[in-house]
Amino acid sequence: MKQDRIREIVAEIASKPVTVATDENLFxxxxxxxxxxxxxxxxxxxxxxxxxxDGDLNPRKFESLDRIAAYVEERx
Amino acid sequence: xxxxxxxxxxxxxxxxxxxxxxxxxxxxxEWIREMSGIENRxxxxxxxxxxxxxxxxxxAALENAGVExxxxxxxxxxxxxxxxxxxxxxxEVQHLLGASQAVALDVPMASAGALFGMVQAALWAPRxxxxxxxxxxxxxxxxxxxxxxxxxxxxxxxGAGACVIDEHRGFARIVDWELGSDGAAASDLKLEFDAPVHxxxxxxxxxxxxxxxxxxxxxxxxxQVAAGDVGVFLMHQANANLLAKIASTVGxxxxxxxxxxxxxxxxxxxxxxxxxxxxxxxxxGPSVFAAFGAGFHWGAMLVEGVEQDA
Numbered sequence: 001m002k003q004d005r006i007r008e009i010v011a012e013i014a015s016k017p018v019t020v021a022t023d024e025n026l027f028x029x030x031x032x033x034x035x036x037x038x039x040x041x042x043x044x045x046x047x048x049x050x051x052x053x054d055g056d057l058n059p060r061k062f063e064s065l066d067r068i069a070a071y072v073e074e075r076x
Numbered sequence: 077x078x079x080x081x082x083x084x085x086x087x088x089x090x091x092x093x094x095x096x097x098x099x100x101x102x103x104x105x106e107w108i109r110e111m112s113g114i115e116n117r118x119x120x121x122x123x124x125x126x127x128x129x130x131x132x133x134x135x136a137a138l139e140n141a142g143v144e145x146x147x148x149x150x151x152x153x154x155x156x157x158x159x160x161x162x163x164x165x166x167x168e169v170q171h172l173l174g175a176s177q178a179v180a181l182d183v184p185m186a187s188a189g190a191l192f193g194m195v196q197a198a199l200w201a202p203r204x205x206x207x208x209x210x211x212x213x214x215x216x217x218x219x220x221x222x223x224x225x226x227x228x229x230x231x232x233x234x235g236a237g238a239c240v241i242d243e244h245r246g247f248a249r250i251v252d253w254e255l256g257s258d259g260a261a262a263s264d265l266k267l268e269f270d271a272p273v274h275x276x277x278x279x280x281x282x283x284x285x286x287x288x289x290x291x292x293x294x295x296x297x298x299x300q301v302a303a304g305d306v307g308v309f310l311m312h313q314a315n316a317n318l319l320a321k322i323a324s325t326v327g328x329x330x331x332x333x334x335x336x337x338x339x340x341x342x343x344x345x346x347x348x349x350x351x352x353x354x355x356x357x358x359x360x361g362p363s364v365f366a367a368f369g370a371g372f373h374w375g376a377m378l379v380e381g382v383e384q385d386a
Contacts, residue, residue, distance in 0.1 A: 027278070034281035035321055041282070054258065057286065059278040 003069045009047065010065070013039045022065040037062060044068070050075040078201035079246025080379060082141025083353035086132035086212075086236045087340060088120040094230075101226040108230045113316020117233025117341030119216040126155050126236075127165035130212035131172040133236035133346075137208065137353070138173070141240035148178040149204030152196055154189025154211040154345040155182075156267060156370065157218050169210060179204070186213075186267070187312050187369025189345035190237065191255075194365065194377060197241040198250045205243050211345035212236035219273050228275045231315070233341035237349025248359040248379040254295040255375035256287060265370040284318060284368040289325035291376040292366055299378055301362050303327050307381075308357055312367035313337040313347035322366075344369065 003022060011018040014031040026032040032040065037059055041052055052075070061071050093116050098105035109115055120129060130153050138145055151173070153166035164182030181196065183189045190211035197207035215232035219225070241250070261283060264276040288311070296303055303326050311319060316337050323330040334355050343350060348367050359381040368374040 034278045035285070035317060037278060038282050038285040038321065041286070054283070054286070055260065057279075057282050059276075059282065 002072060003065055005047070006065055006068050006072070009043050010040065013043065025063050026065070027059070027063055040068075044072060048072055048076050078198040078241050078243060078250045079382065080248040080250065080359070081143065081240040081242040081246035082137050083349060084133050084136025084138070084140050084238045085350040085353040086129050086136060087350070088118045088124060088129070088234050090119045090121070091116050092119050092233070097230050100220070101224065101230055103226055103230065111317070112231055113335070113337050114231060114341045115338045118235055120214050120234040124214070125165070126158055126212045126214050127168040127172065129214065129234065129236040130155070130165055130169045130210040130238070133212060133238040133349070134169060134173055134208050134210045137210075137238035137240050141242070143206055143240050143242070145173040145175040146177060147206050148173075148175040148208050150197065150200050150207040151175055151178045151180045152193040152207065152209045153180070153182055154185055154193045154209070155213055156184065156186030156189065156344055157214045158184065165212065173208075175208070178208075185345065185369065185371065185373055187314065187344045187347075188367040188371065188373035188375065189369070190348045191312070191365055191367040191375055191377060192373065194239060194241065194250070195253050195255060198253075201241055201243040207241045208238060209241060209349070210236060210238040211349050213344040213346045215342070215344055218267050221272065223272055225272050225274065227277065228273050231342045232273070233343050235340055235343040235346045235350055237346045237351075237353055239349055239352065246382070247384055248363065248381050251378040251380050252295060252299055253375060253377040254291045256291060256373070258372045261372045265372070267370075281318060283372055284314065284374070285321050285325065287372070287374045288322050288366050288368050288376070291374060292326055292364060295364070295376045295378050301378065305362060306332065307359070307361045307363050308355060309333045309364045309366060310348060310352050310355060311365070312369065313340065313351055314342050314368070
């Protein structure tokens with residue numbers, strides 16, 4: 001369920017449908033870039049009412065739908 | 077107390093456009109502009125040193141401030157592209173200027189160096205009187221040698237900017253600042269001897285886009301200044317898209333962030349002071365300086381325009 005919502009958020013940021021597999025790298029398939037990543041972090045904070053600390057601001061933590069979902073799961 | 081009294085800059089003569097850069101780097105000229113907003117940059121002559129450029133910018137700032145080099149108590153030089161391990165360029169700049177009474181201090185910090193140098197100047201001004209802060213970079217020497225990182229090399233240019241900070245006289249008072257450092261990211265943006273600039277672009281953009289607006293917000297809140305009341309944001313010119321992102325997060329239009337990056341590219345520490353020296357909109361009310369760079373180091377400084385003596 002959470003992953004479906006994350007897919008929607010990434011699609012909004014990328015301004016296109018996200019049809020990739022959940023373990024696919026979102027940067028390599030052109031869905032996220034540096035600025036999209038910044039938007040994604042902000043959106044996750046708003047959506048899940050979490051605070052993502054600076055120490056967690058590592059692109060690898062957010063590079064696939066699986067990784068994003070796992071991270072959010074840890075924080076909520 | 078410390079006040080801004082004058083700015084100056086120096087840009088090398090040679091203009092290198094995106095078409096030339098694209099040919100040198102094997103990339104598309106239009107892609108450079110889309111990714112960064114950069115159209116041209118300046119490259120120093122082969123024999124033009126960081127200290128030589130710093131001297132030219134420093135002399136211009138002194139002239140604009142109406143201050144003689146002999147009046148300086150401190151010369152601060154920020155650079156990340158010094159030609160040697162030691163000494164840094166500060167003592168050479170002090171000598172070239174003829175500021176024999178001044179102490180010379182190096183700030184080897186790259187992009188945030190000018191901002192940290194200005195904070196040092198504000199702290200030293202009560203003791204040193206007049207302080208010259210210079211930031212100079214010869215980025216071409218660091219990025220245009222093999223092995224090149226093409227996505228990084230296309231961003232940078234050479235130049236120098238300078239600022240005179242005075243204990244008693246000036247057009248804007250340094251009110252407050254907010255600085256930060258995070259060594260956990262030291263390897264994500266670095267220049268080692270005999271190696272090209274290494275930049276983890278995603279890390280840099282992600283952290284810059286979060287930390288700079290946070291520093292500005294903290295600073296403005298602490299001083300009860302609304303972002304909308306700030307006359308101009310003079311920020312390190314890293315990337316036009318980053319400036320737009322930060323402006324949006326701060327809650328002001330991007331036109332409030334002065335930008336000359338299209339003409340000069342990213343001149344690292346020099347860029348903020350080059351921008352300040354070109355800012356012609358006046359210093360009435362509050363203005364904000366801001367920077368982010370290798371280290372990571374980042375921060376913001378609030379200044380407030382004052383009535384000048386006749």
